Amino acid sequence: MHIEIVTIGDELLLGFTIDTNAAHLAREFAALGVRIVRRTTCGDDADSIAGAVRDALGRTGAVITTGGLGPTADDQTKPAIGALFGRGMVLDGDILANLEQRWLKRFGHPLPTSNRQQAMVPDGATILENRHGSAPGIWLEDAQGRWVAMLPGVPREMRGMVADTLLPRLRERIAPGGPVVRARTLRTANIAESALADRLGELAGGVNGLSLAYLPGRDGVDLRLTSYSLPSMETERALNAAAVLVREKVGRFVYGEGDDDLAALMLAECGARGATIAVAESCTGGMLGMRLTAVPGSSRVVLGGTIAYANEVKIRELQVAAEDIAAHGAVSEPVARAMATGVRRRFGSSIGIGLTGLAGPGGGTPDKPVGTVWVAVDVDGDVHAVRAVLPGDRGEIRWRAAQLALDRLRRAFAQDTEGAAWTARGA
Missing domain, CATH: 3.90.950.20 (CinA-like)
Incomplete structure (x- = not known):
């Protein structure tokens, strides 16, 4: 399965907020055998949202968005994407009742009028429960099987919903025993990227069919081996064998793996x-x-x-x-x-x-x-x-x-x- 991610928010484009949501989604889905093939960021206006999601649907038919589900005027995700599917907006009574109860319990006063917008959903949408905040997620799917999952932009809420709701839903759509996307990272210190490539020689471009990426940072250069198309058990064997070959070439410069500090x-x-x-x-x-x-x-x-x-x-x-x-x-x-x-x-x-x-x-x-x-x-x-x-x-x-x-x-x-x-x- 190939998926595209669209993260939504002017604050992302302006650089005031770092987009951690797309990185989290990519890591979580890789273990399922789901490959994120493109990540796009757009502003809060409806035309930008609709254009980005329309293009993504045309390429993969599977899109996850984050952001734009809140109560303010710049939260345009639901109506913009609903229009792509030919769906009008309707008031969901269950969502509204939950919001009203939440406000009375947490804040001691009635739900603000602006927050009623969070209970408006595209007609025929499936509601994705949000146990971590006020904005529910939305799942829209058409007769051709193309779908969009809309998640909140708040990282804590988005991550909770991915674990609670989205991952289980996607697992049901993936055949057991199929290919998975897995990676192994070797951490090096005190050696330049070009020097690593020289040491690796014929392995510099990949190892036994696995891709090899060079990821320089302030700790050193990480070497990431990735398998995209093998079943789970074969993937682990392939990554282990490739890591041994890389260590033999790089030698003393490898100090750890994964997130080792x-x-x-x-x-x-x-x-x-x-x-x-x-x-x-x-x-x-x-x-x-x-x-x-x-x-x-x-x-x-x-x-x-x-x-x-x-x-x-x-x-x-x-x-x-x-x-x-x-x-x-x-x-x-x-x-x-x-x-x-x-x-x-x-x-x-x-x-x-x-x-x-x-x-x-x-x-x-x-x-x-x-x-x-x-x-x-x-x-x-x-x-x-x-x-x-x-x-x-x-x-x-x-x-x-x-x-x-x-x-x-x-x-x-x-x-x-x-x-x-x-x-x-x-x-």
């Missing part, structure tokens, strides 16, 4: 080893500590940290040598290494991480452009350091620097000193 993975590894962590941060200003302490149970591993933004704080709190700062600058290998060792000793942890860099937008030089970062990891006195020049704006550089530090810890645990310019070990 590198901070959570490192905390779990520290817990298994009985290790503790302290962090010393300059350019990230506490972001690395935030990443770590955002994970439940992190107090068993994270002892504390120091935001050593000023040079005098690096010297006073972390025993960074003033002569090293004078000779090499605050963004340098000696300073990063001293920060890692200094914070480990200060807090009595088994691991210390030092991070210093230039997040911009100003302050860069030819030798140290904006984005230059030094990270050092001290594990029981065994110190490694790495330099990187990270892309992006100030926020992206800071986030990527914290991710780089976590990845350096992962490499230290794996005793991997070959990748990405690790410097010589120090005492």
